[in-house]
Amino acid sequence: MATPAVNIVASPSRLEASLSHRLSVSTSPTATFTSPPSSFGGAQLARSQTAPKHLKPFDTQDIKILLLENVNQSGKDILSKQGYQVEALKSSLPEDQLIEKIRDVHVIGIRSKTKLSEKVLREAKNLIVVGCFCIGTNQVDLEYAARHGIAVFNSPFANSRSVAELVIAEIIVLARQLGDRSNELHNGTWNKVSAKCWEIRGKTLGIIGYGHIGSQLSVLAEAMGMSVIYYDVLNLMALGTARQVPTLEALLNAADFVTCHVPELPETKDMISTPQFEQMKLGSYLINASRGTVVDIPALINASRNGKIAGAALDVYNNEPGSNGDYFNNSLNYWGEDLRSLKNIILTPHIGGSTEEAQSAIGIEVAEALVRYVNSGVTLGSVNLPEVNLRSLTLDEPNHARVIYIHHNVPGVLRKVNEILGDHNVDKQITDNKGDVAYLMADISDVRVGEIKDISDQLEALSSRILTRVLY
Numbered sequence: 001m002a003t004p005a006v007n008i009v010a011s012p013s014r015l016e017a018s019l020s021h022r023l024s025v026s027t028s029p030t031a032t033f034t035s036p037p038s039s040f041g042g043a044q045l046a047r048s049q050t051a052p053k054h055l056k057p058f059d060t061q062d063i064k065i066l067l068l069e070n071v072n073q074s075g076k077d078i079l080s081k082q083g084y085q086v087e088a089l090k091s092s093l094p095e096d097q098l099i100e101k102i103r104d105v106h107v108i109g110i111r112s113k114t115k116l117s118e119k120v121l122r123e124a125k126n127l128i129v130v131g132c133f134c135i136g137t138n139q140v141d142l143e144y145a146a147r148h149g150i151a152v153f154n155s156p157f158a159n160s161r162s163v164a165e166l167v168i169a170e171i172i173v174l175a176r177q178l179g180d181r182s183n184e185l186h187n188g189t190w191n192k193v194s195a196k197c198w199e200i201r202g203k204t205l206g207i208i209g210y211g212h213i214g215s216q217l218s219v220l221a222e223a224m225g226m227s228v229i230y231y232d233v234l235n236l237m238a239l240g241t242a243r244q245v246p247t248l249e250a251l252l253n254a255a256d257f258v259t260c261h262v263p264e265l266p267e268t269k270d271m272i273s274t275p276q277f278e279q280m281k282l283g284s285y286l287i288n289a290s291r292g293t294v295v296d297i298p299a300l301i302n303a304s305r306n307g308k309i310a311g312a313a314l315d316v317y318n319n320e321p322g323s324n325g326d327y328f329n330n331s332l333n334y335w336g337e338d339l340r341s342l343k344n345i346i347l348t349p350h351i352g353g354s355t356e357e358a359q360s361a362i363g364i365e366v367a368e369a370l371v372r373y374v375n376s377g378v379t380l381g382s383v384n385l386p387e388v389n390l391r392s393l394t395l396d397e398p399n400h401a402r403v404i405y406i407h408h409n410v411p412g413v414l415r416k417v418n419e420i421l422g423d424h425n426v427d428k429q430i431t432d433n434k435g436d437v438a439y440l441m442a443d444i445s446d447v448r449v450g451e452i453k454d455i456s457d458q459l460e461a462l463s464s465r466i467l468t469r470v471l472y
Helices: 012-020 042-047 073-080 095-102 142-147 160-175 178-186 212-223 248-254 274-279 297-305 336-340 356-376 413-421 449-460
Strands: 064-067 085-088 107-110 129-132 151-153 204-208 227-231 257-260 284-288 309-314 345-347 401-408 425-434 437-445 465-471
Touching: 064 073, 073 085, 073 356, 107 356, 129 356, 142 151, 151 356, 160 178, 160 212, 160 257, 160 284, 160 309, 160 345, 160 356, 204 212, 204 248, 212 227, 227 248, 248 274, 274 297, 297 309, 297 336, 336 345, 401 413, 401 449, 413 425, 413 437, 413 449, 449 465
Parallel strands: 064 085, 064 107, 107 129, 129 151, 204 227, 204 257, 257 284, 284 309, 309 345
Antiparallel strands: 401 437, 401 465, 425 437
16 A cells, blocks of 8 residues: 655654654545546546545644634544544634634634634644635635635535525515514514515515525525515626616615625625615615625614614624623624614524534535645635645555645746756646745655655745645
8 A cells, every 4th residue: 555645844853753654644534535527638547547645744643623613513524534633612712812722733624703813823833724614704814824825715605505595584584574573472462463564475685796695595586476686796697587787776776675695895894874775765674694894783773763674684793702692782782782672673693504504514515625735735715825736646656746835926936946846757737826826736756755855945945935845
């Protein structure tokens, strides 16, 4: 059986440890991760009958992973089966505790509450990759991470259906005032009314942001008999009979229900504020399951109290607690009690993607991306590094090494790297850049263990270097 691969890093002590333990590295994992179809032609066909060789960075037990915010068991299992050291916590951590924890880990998995700022990442000396077990990545300083060779992965699609279904449910609950009727009956009050309770059939849904969630919601709403219009900064093909409108104002003027599905950007901060509420139809409804900064909450409170809107549903907020408990009050957001006092308002604790199906799918998708990156250097799906992939090495290639060189995107780098690799046969090589950061991956053959340290040291000495990894 081929010798499992080890990662060669800059630190001499870690290098010596990796080499001295190379014969006791854990065996290849049972799970397989296959590369997308190759364009290499006949060579790929000839090798397709041979099992892939799983490159392993360090001894597997030396990889330390920290998972925060109750990452789904599906993700934990995939990472644990690799032999990594996995520590999983149910909540996020205060910044000082996070800094202390992150110093020793190679991989960190988070959801939406953990903030990986430059201050935190600066202390993460061993960190090579971040897994965001959610859609958003705005909680990570992506630019700083890229400049220091830290890849970031997320799950952009897996919870789209769950969020879309929640919005459909909220549309019906708002239209029938079910939240208020339920609360009244819980308090012993029987209040059977039909005034200002509506069917949603024939009503117009306005979707702000026609991405993965918005487009799925569009299909579900049409199936319920609604007319759908949408506004997006891009020209996007409509599904079904939905219709794109040219401006946000045009959407607000026409929609009975307005729902927001946009990322957190400077351009989307307070996207729905006093002027936008004034443009909405009298007695319309607002739903926000995107980001807390998108809706100006004091403006929403005023619009609800003066009768401009008939109801609202919010799943996200400017400030959210780091863990479950009695924290949703004025000390968290100064308008908390005023918001809770409104009639026909649904308040949920950021649960749009919190279904068993979505969290399991997210756990699998992100954990598999982390394993591919840690074990093979594949960056497909990374949000901050160039997306680079090479087909897997196979078991009939025992004396090969994979060189990964993350570097500043400056002239002359490829020539200098190839001079270093020139004494070996470069079987495959690919490079790409994303802004000022470039990612080079090369497979070289006929490499002896004693030569690997020399290759690593020479690459480390280049002025363009951000991060060097050699897997074999």
